[in-house]
Amino acid sequence: MSAPAAAEKTRTAPARAPAGFPFGFYRYRNYVLFASTSVFMGLGCIGLLEGLFALGHGPDAWNAWLAHMARPFDLALSLLVLAFTLYFVFRFGWVGRKIGAGRIGPLPRPPLPLPVLGVAPLGGFVVLWLVLLAILGGLLP
């Protein structure tokens, strides 16, 4: 006896996005905002690398880079980078609180260096960006 032919699958209508996605509901807006932090933090990383590169090429290159960063467009972008990074830090802390590492059942607690290693680069990025803005704002020489 031959095996019965596999039943043809019923035609389905495509899945629909949740109501209010992506901008009509505040939790979905938060999701989009959080996702977009990567773009601004990426731009910030490129900016810092450029700054380091200029610093390595002497005072003239450094001053030229500072002058470049002081243009209104770059200054506005720098402020946006800082704002998005701070938003990321806020969300990161919020998630950290949600994790409740001390309450994760029988699994071992993470050794202290791990959370420190996770937070240090983020903290360093924020500090560097604040220093840069302070230099551009004339608060630091």
Next chain:
Amino acid sequence: MQLRKVKFEVLRFRPEQDQVPVFQSYEVECMEDWVVLDALNAIKDDVDPTLSHRWSCRMGVCGSCGMLVNGRPVLTCAAFVRNYSGTIRVEPLSNFPIVRDLVVDLDGFVDKLKSVKPWIIRKIEKDLAEGEYRQSPEQLDEFKQFSMCINCALCYAACPVLANEPEFVGPAALALGHRYNLDSRDEGNAERFERFDSHDGVYACSYANECSQVCPKHVDPAMAIQQAKLTDFLQWAKLLPKRSFT
């Protein structure tokens, strides 16, 4: 008992005649204590027998009757008509293909549940004669919350990540896998690691937290996933020396 005439807009999709889903309106005389599911059953029984929807227990246990009511994923057996004003709009769960009317295709959801190996895995099984695996109430408490899931899929309908990345394993499945990782009788953490650590695993979640908001059983899958990120990272760090980078 007082009756109230309520207008329902129900999304219909009949694959044999509809190219795309369309709304159809019904007016139903609803009693004071009716839930939306009662109204849908009344439509099917007395107005339009062609309407298709899933339901079973009528008491928030089976997880079959999840739908969008005025855009929010809810169990229709627990959504009282009296709590809504004006027209009530009923749609199938978002983020799932629609099979017919309010019935969605859950095959992908079930496959994702299976992919996290939601059963107790032992390195060496005890002989039956040795008795059961014992567990203290404290050990049970460590994962009990995550074991209350009824697989209603409301969390999948609410998840913005799934709207963007349909391959994301998703809240219920990851919470279920995490529940077994937390179980003192289980030794399958390493076996589940590959799925958790995959591109569509825990790190795809960016914690919108909407899954936990709509969960009718307060499972808090968002918390399970954030915890799983940390435990997954520890597992990754543990396996790092054994990895080959060639």
